[in-house]
Amino acid sequence: MIPIHEQFHSWQGEGVHSGRSAYFIRTLGCPVHCPWCDSAGTWHPDYIPTKIERFSAEALAQRAAARKPEFVVITGGEPAIHDLLPLTDALHACHLPVHLETSGAFALRGEFDWVTLSPKRWRPPLATVWKQANECKLIIDSIGALTEWAPQLLAWDVERPIWLHPEWSCIQDATILDAITEWIKVHGKPYRAGWQLHKCYQADLRDPGSQAAVPLGGNVARGY
Numbered sequence: 001m002i003p004i005h006e007q008f009h010s011w012q013g014e015g016v017h018s019g020r021s022a023y024f025i026r027t028l029g030c031p032v033h034c035p036w037c038d039s040a041g042t043w044h045p046d047y048i049p050t051k052i053e054r055f056s057a058e059a060l061a062q063r064a065a066a067r068k069p070e071f072v073v074i075t076g077g078e079p080a081i082h083d084l085l086p087l088t089d090a091l092h093a094c095h096l097p098v099h100l101e102t103s104g105a106f107a108l109r110g111e112f113d114w115v116t117l118s119p120k121r122w123r124p125p126l127a128t129v130w131k132q133a134n135e136c137k138l139i140i141d142s143i144g145a146l147t148e149w150a151p152q153l154l155a156w157d158v159e160r161p162i163w164l165h166p167e168w169s170c171i172q173d174a175t176i177l178d179a180i181t182e183w184i185k186v187h188g189k190p191y192r193a194g195w196q197l198h199k200c201y202q203a204d205l206r207d208p209g210s211q212a213a214v215p216l217g218g219n220v221a222r223g224y
């Protein structure tokens with residue numbers, strides 16, 4: 001049984017598969033504790049729900065298959081803290097490709113058709129996950145974020161895109177947007193400017209299974 005925060009049919013708003021019909025399964029729990037997390041309901045003591053639903057892999061796969069998406073995205077929280085092999089097996093048995101979104105801080109357990117790595121400085125990715133990822137999504141929350149990750153990014157295979165996303169509370173911060181623009185102009189491939197397009201459409205909220213994002217303001221004294 002897997003603890004689930006929400007599951008809903010929408011479309012992928014980020015990365016290479018942006019714009020495609022996708023069913024999202026958001027698992028509960030995340031030990032990474034980013035100060036700007038917009039899924040605080042998956043881990044934060046002030047926002048985590050009192051009633052936590054748990055589903056079998058088969059039940060999750062049947063719900064997903066009933067919505068007929070192009071693929072399923074397992075996300076979180078940090079989904080890799082769970083053994084996802086039973087779920088990926090059940091989804092594949094329903095002929096659904098499986099995508100994973102992870103911070104990379106934990107070894108992946110499951111069979112994935114696409115892995116999006118979103119590294120976080122508070123708990124950096126394992127070397128194995130850097131290699132397994134099909135694309136990287138770097139959240140730019142300061143103009144120093146790009147140089148901070150440069151050593152890992154220089155070792156990255158240029159055929160795998162690296163998306164540079166402004167952290168959502170910074171989307172009108174010209175210094176962040178300009179830093180992304182200049183980095184892409186200077187370095188070119190594999191960097192691409194990214195955006196969370198589904199938020200502009202409020203696409204996820206059209207499904208009653210989704211929950212409104214809970215953005216944190218950050219509180220170092222409390223450990224996030």
Ligand code: SF4
Pocket residue numbers: 030031032033034036037038039040042076077078103120
């Ligand atoms: S942004 Fe992702 S990795 Fe960071 S705390 Fe939130 S769920 Fe965890």
